Amino acid sequence: xxxxxxVAREQVLEQGVGLSQEQLVEVLRSPDxxxxxxxxxxxDVRVKWCGEEVxxxxxxxxxxxxxxxxxxxxxxxxxxxxPVRSVWLNIPELVEAAKETAxxxxxxxxxxxxxxxxxxxxxxxxxxxxxxxxSEVDINIACSLGMLTQEQVDELNxxxxxxxxxxxxxxxxYFGDVVTTHSFEERWDTCLMxxxxxxELCCGxxxxxxxxxxxxxxxxxxxxxxxxxEVPLNFLNPRPGxxxxxLEVMAxxxxxxxxxxxxxxxxxxxxxYAGGRELTLGDLGTRxxxxxxxxxxxxxxxxxxxxxxxxxxxxxLAELKMPVKELQKTL
Amino acid sequence: MTTLLYCGRCGRESADxxxxxxxxxxxxxxxxxxxQCRRRMVVQVHPMGWTARCxxxxxxxx
Numbered sequence: 001x002x003x004x005x006x007v008a009r010e011q012v013l014e015q016g017v018g019l020s021q022e023q024l025v026e027v028l029r030s031p032d033x034x035x036x037x038x039x040x041x042x043x044d045v046r047v048k049w050c051g052e053e054v055x056x057x058x059x060x061x062x063x064x065x066x067x068x069x070x071x072x073x074x075x076x077x078x079x080x081x082x083p084v085r086s087v088w089l090n091i092p093e094l095v096e097a098a099k100e101t102a103x104x105x106x107x108x109x110x111x112x113x114x115x116x117x118x119x120x121x122x123x124x125x126x127x128x129x130x131x132x133x134x135s136e137v138d139i140n141i142a143c144s145l146g147m148l149t150q151e152q153v154d155e156l157n158x159x160x161x162x163x164x165x166x167x168x169x170x171x172x173x174y175f176g177d178v179v180t181t182h183s184f185e186e187r188w189d190t191c192l193m194x195x196x197x198x199x200e201l202c203c204g205x206x207x208x209x210x211x212x213x214x215x216x217x218x219x220x221x222x223x224x225x226x227x228x229x230e231v232p233l234n235f236l237n238p239r240p241g242x243x244x245x246x247l248e249v250m251a252x253x254x255x256x257x258x259x260x261x262x263x264x265x266x267x268x269x270x271x272x273y274a275g276g277r278e279l280t281l282g283d284l285g286t287r288x289x290x291x292x293x294x295x296x297x298x299x300x301x302x303x304x305x306x307x308x309x310x311x312x313x314x315x316x317l318a319e320l321k322m323p324v325k326e327l328q329k330t331l
Numbered sequence: 332m333t334t335l336l337y338c339g340r341c342g343r344e345s346a347d348x349x350x351x352x353x354x355x356x357x358x359x360x361x362x363x364x365x366x367q368c369r370r371r372m373v374v375q376v377h378p379m380g381w382t383a384r385c386x387x388x389x390x391x392x393x
Binding site: 058059060061064083084085086087089093096097100101104237240278279299300301302303304305306307310 | 340341342358359360361363364371372373374375376377378379380381
């Protein structure tokens with residue numbers, strides 16, 4: 001077997017074939033002195049198979065807190081002693097958030113609810129919200145409302161939802177250490193329904209939750225098997241009161257190796273910076289990731305935590321001469 | 332000027348410890364506790380800001 005970066009250069013960069021789980025383990029084990037070479041290769045892969053453009057998205061929490069699930073990283077679970085309180089956003093505030101997002105040049109606006117799956121009240125609120133946004137704002141609408149039935153998939157599709165987010169969260173072999181109130185397979189099934197529906201599937205996960213490098217590679221391989229349109233990559237931001245609240249923040253170099261590995265697993269996907277990057281990577285690392293495989297960002301704040309100012313990311317993209325994707329185009 | 336009696340992040344008394352880590356953390360998260368009465372606040376994060384409402388002491392925002 002040859003050097004893994006030479007193999008990746010031929011297999012992924014030249015042929016567009018993602019690395020296997022075993023190959024990804026080798027990438028994740030690559031030494032620090034080869035990190036610049038790894039990131040440069042991942043960037044070349046991203047430019048060749050996705051282009052120069054970067055997709056910008058904003059997110060908003062429609063229903064915060066009080067979730068019955070026990071995802072150990074999440075401050076919105078009602079099962080932990082997190083200080084996050086339940087709150088619903090009203091429609092005028094939702095429309096205002098969409099307007100704020102669109103002003104940044106973002107093409108996607110994702111409406112998120114902390115639920116196991118949507119009930120009638122939530123579906124009704126989402127429908128009203130989408131109609132109100134569409135009447136005032138020119139932006140693609142995505143949703144993240146938990147696990148769905150086929151009927152709900154069809155309803156959301158009929159509402160004009162452009163993309164649906166449902167993360168795998170972690171590798172199948174580690175999932176039981178992260179969530180006990182539902183199974184990896186339940187998540188997988190929702191993702192399959194979305195993929196078949198005509199909506200774009202957005203499916204990623206979190207790293208830095210105590211998983212092994214092998215399990216990190218496993219997550220990338222399982223995502224590649226699902227073949228989502230977009231993969232949001234989150235880095236654990238340990239939240240007070242959650243079971244993972246005392247974990248160490250992931251090392252920046254490990255985070256960058258993970259970004260590159262995910263790009264080498266999925267050369268054609270939209271690979272998005274999501275939560276935790278500010279804490280894990282800082283400003284310099286954010287730049288390195290954009291030059292190491294990332295081609296999409298969440299601008300502004302997250303659901304319960306804050307991000308960098310949107311202008312900081314947009315200025316960085318301009319400095320790196322990475323054009324922001326325009327509306328109605330698909331990467 | 333209002334004296335902050337409680338830490339907006341951890342909810343402990345401001346005089347109890349230096350809260351340096353809390354101040355650092357509050358650069359990347361909104362306060363969750365009212366700094367006057369330590370009640371948990373209802374917080375809504377928006378793409379470009381946040382609001383936090385205490386049932387007794389009213390709303391603060393970014």
